[in-house]
Amino acid sequence: MHFAAQTHVDKSFGNNFEFTKNNIYGTHVLLEACKVTGPIRRFIHVSTDEVYGKTEEDAVVGNHEASQLLPTNPYSATKAGAEMP
Template identity: 80%
Template sequence: MGSHTPKNILIVGAARFIASHVANKLVRSYPDYKMAVLDKLDYCSNRKNLIPSKPSPNFKFVKGDIGSADLVNYLLITESIDTIMHCAAQTHVDNSFGNSFEFTKNIIYGTPVILEACKVTGQIRKFSEH
């Protein structure tokens, strides 16, 4: 596969600490790229982390869960996504002891939902999981 220049990027888990800094940096540094960010806003994410990007015309926030195949497919198609950065994961290992299913749901179920959407839409050129 040749080189790929992203134009429409989806960052999942974007309101979390590290991913929000990546999203804000990309929005500022690449105004020609369209940035869609998806986060369900649970205990380890905060929409305020994305305030620097909010006024940018190349930024769109969507509240939702990567476990929703309909939502992920919809975003890939309507936003013409060609690149995905998957940063959605629960944090704080201690939280996994009380409810291990909820803790691992994003990775065990959400990641295959995203990968299947990539396959179905056929438009993703680059996928990165962090």
């Protein structure tokens, strides 16, 4: 399970390179290490609902994994980037 990330939306605006390095590149390095050490059965990446952008408060159904990614800030953009295959 991969929980690691730079968080805090407010901090991401002034430090977006650090967020990109940690959240996207860090995930890439972890996946590459998994390839080197041998096959893994499952990789669980913990993300954030913020990758889907704004959701209407009265929505009956929330977002699901197939929903379009619409990040609205540097933090959610880096989390969305880490989800890309």
